[in-house]
Amino acid sequence: MTHIYSKYPKHYLAVDCIIFGYDIAEKELKLLLIKRSFEPALGQWSLAGGFVQENESLDDAACRVLCTLTGLSDLYMEQLYTYGEVNRDPGARVISTAYFALIGIHELDPEIRRKNGAHWRSISNLPDLIFDHRVMVDRALKELVEKVKVYPVGFELLPEKFTLVQLQNLYEAIYLRQVDKRNFRKKILSMELLDKQDEKERETSKKGAWYYRFNLEKYKELARNGFFFNLTVS
Amino acid sequence: MTHIYSKYPKHYLAVDCIIFGYDIAEKELKLLLIKRSFEPALGQWSLAGGFVQENESLDDAACRVLCTLTGLSDLYMEQLYTYGEVNRDPGARVISTAYFALIGIHELDPEIRRKNGAHWRSISNLPDLIFDHRVMVDRALKELVEKVKVYPVGFELLPEKFTLVQLQNLYEAIYLRQVDKRNFRKKILSMELLDKQDEKERETSKKGAWYYRFNLEKYKELARNGFFFNLTVS
DNA sequence: AATAGAAGTGTATATATTACATTTAAAATA
C-alpha cells in the first residue's frame, strides 16, 4: 500500500514566512528578515523558512518556523501561495509554500530576535532577497492590502490598546496613501467594534489620545449574522 | 551542491484541478469529475489530478493534467491552495496543490471527455469525493464567487457570443440567488465592456435576445488606467 | 495667562445602490 505511488518522483518541500510588523513610532510597515547562516546564499537576506518534515503538515511546518524564530505562538498566519518553478532554488529543486504572518513588533523579544539573526526591515527600503522571495513579499503585500480592507486583521499588528490615530497611521502605511481622518473615524466607530478605554496615550501629544480595544467577540457575533467588516476610505 | 539539502525528507507532490463549467440550458454550474481508475479509491469520484514530475513546475503540472483530460489549452486557470495534511491521502503522504479552472462546457469534446472517464456533475448535487477533494471544491466555489464580483472571469464559462440573460443566469448560478434584471444590465452595460452584436439568439424566445461579446482588449486598457470591474448587484 | 501642537468633531454634496412595472418584438395561432 505504501508503494503504489513509487513510480513518481519526490521533492523537497519548504515553507517561507513573510512576517509583517508595524512600527508605531516610525509609522512604517516592517518585514522580519534573516541573514542566511547556511549555503546556498550564505550571508544574504532571506525570509524565514524551513523544510517540511515527514510527520508535519504544511501549516505545522510554518508554525514551527515562525515559533522557532520568534518564540511566539498563536500568531495570525495564513497560507499565501505555493512557488513551484523548477529552478527557483539553485541548491536543488525545492517547492515552497509561502505563509504570511502578522505580529506586533512589541511582542517580539529583541534578544530572541538577535539570537536568531532576524532583523526588522522597513518595507519601503527592502534589501535584495534571495531566490523568489521578493516575489513572495510582493504578493503578500497585495494580499495584506486586500485583507485589511474587509477583515479586521490590522489589529494583529497593533498592541491590545491603541489609539485611533495609530490605527489610521497603520492603514495609511499599508495603503501607501493618506486617508481622511474624519471619514476613517466615522467608519471604524460606526461598526461599534472598538471599546473605548478610560485611559489615554500621552506620548505623542499634550492632549492625549484615547485608547481603544478591538472587541473580537463582538466581531465574531456580528460576522455570524452576516456583518461585513469594511474599512475602505477616501 | 546538489546534496546540501539531503538531510531533509522528500515528499510526493500532486496537483488537483477543480474544473468549472456552466450549462447554459440548465442554468447550472458544473464540475468536471473523474471516476478513478486506479488505487487507492478505485471507482470513486475524484478531481482530475496528477503527480508533479521532476522537470515541471507546479503550473506546468496543472496545465498538463487539465490539457490531458480535456484536450484544451489556454484555459483560465489559477492556483487555489495547497493541502498539506500528513494523512490526507491514505496511499502515502502526498501534498497537493489545488488549481481551479474555468472552461466553456461547449468547448469540451464529449468524445474526449468520455474516453478519459470524466463527467460533468452539477454543483448542487455533487457525489462524495475522495480524500479532501470536497474541501478543495468548497474553497474553489468561495473563490469563484469573490472572483466574478471583481474580475471579468465569468466570461470564461460562456461562449464568445452570449446574451445578457445568459450572463445574468450565470451570475445567479454562481451567487446562488436571484439578481435584479434592470440593475444587473445597468451595471454591466455601464462598464462599456460588452460589444453588442448584430445578431440575436433565437432559441429561447420569439423576440430573440441580442448577442454580446466581452471586449478583453478594452478591459485591459481600462484596468491599466485604474478601472475596477464590479458586478455586485442586489 | 499665553502658546503650541496634536486630538477630536459634523454637515452638506455627490455618488452608488436599490426597488420596482410596463412596453416591445416577433413567432405562433386563431
Next chain:
DNA sequence: TATTTTAAATGTAATATATACACTTCTATT
C-alpha cells in the same frame, strides 16, 4: 391579417453610502 403568447428590454425615484472639507478642544509647556 388580427390576436395571443412569451421572453426581452427599458427608466426613475428613493435610499444609502462615500466624499470633501475646517474649526474647536485639550493640556503640557513656557
